[in-house]
Amino acid sequence: MPEPAEVTTVACVGAGVIGGGWAAHFLARGYHVRAWDPAPGAGDRLRRLVDAAWPALTELGLAEGASPDNLTVLPALADAVADAGFVQESAPENLAVKRALLADIDAVAPPGVVVASSTSGFPMSDMQVDAARPGRLVVGHPFNPPYLIPLVEVVGGDKTEQWAVDWASTFYRHVGKSVITMDRELPGFIANRLQEALWREALHMVAAGEATVEQIDTAITEGPGLRWPVHGPCLTFHLAGGEGGMAHMLDHFGPSLKAPWTRLDAPELTRELRDGMVSGCESEADGRSIAELVAERDRAIIAVQRAVHASRGGQR
Incomplete structure (x- = not known):
């Protein structure tokens, strides 16, 4: 070995x-x-x-x-x-x-x-x-x-x-x-479990006509997605509690954890939902090819990584 x-x-x-x-x-x-x-x-x-x-x-x-x-x-x-x-x-x-x-x-x-x-x-x-x-x-x-x-x-x-x-x-x-x-096997591992929860919610909103593909993507890239390269969801909510931190956040917002807007069961992937997701992505891409989108993504990821790295004084 x-x-x-x-x-x-x-x-x-x-x-x-x-x-x-x-x-x-x-x-x-x-x-x-x-x-x-x-x-x-x-x-x-x-x-x-x-x-x-x-x-x-x-x-x-x-x-x-x-x-x-x-x-x-x-x-x-x-x-x-x-x-x-x-x-x-x-x-x-x-x-x-x-x-x-x-x-x-x-x-x-x-x-x-x-x-x-x-x-x-x-x-x-x-x-x-x-x-x-x-x-x-x-x-x-x-x-x-x-x-x-x-x-x-x-x-x-x-x-x-x-x-x-x-x-x-x-x-x-x-x-x-x-x-x-990881200390133990977990279906879907850790990161996939987290991103799949977000993905299921997005599919539900598109299926119900509550949001478009572009609105959902903008909600992340212009909202919580800007915080996640620095702090994950747990530290993000820790800060949401102000000086009281996570304890205050849970005590104050805890009842909303079971709010009726959460629909984590996977929606039925109907032809209508499938076609809506495809057309929504094509509309958001606005003529950019897959290769162009990959290049755009790569440039942005490098810029984000460098910015976060610099903000931490060179420490990962």
């Missing part, structure tokens, strides 16, 4: 949006990346994704020796993981696919190498059941795009050994990630 700081080559298994984002991040940190994806044309799509991300990564600052040329796309899974010191799996969110793929990776990856899954919802306990060496399998749940958003949630399954969780957490921190090492 290599030490986290000794790893020079990372295997990215799955080269979609998340897997490609991981590949771009590892390349920018100076690693050699060996990628595998069975989909036709996956290699070309991966290289386009890396090229699109590279200007933002260059602006953030590249590690010594970092280059898109350090990416190699291999035709066989075994070849991709053969020399890897770490494996990041990012296959589609299909439990059967995840189980089979993780078992295949485990069968061909060098002994002692940690294998992490980018799953956004499946517990590792459910995914590691077919692996011969499940002790080295962990969840490394990123956020899109992985090359810009620092958060990674790390947690093992019933058969994961603690050393693998500790190793993965250390490695992710070494490559510049902000890591939450």
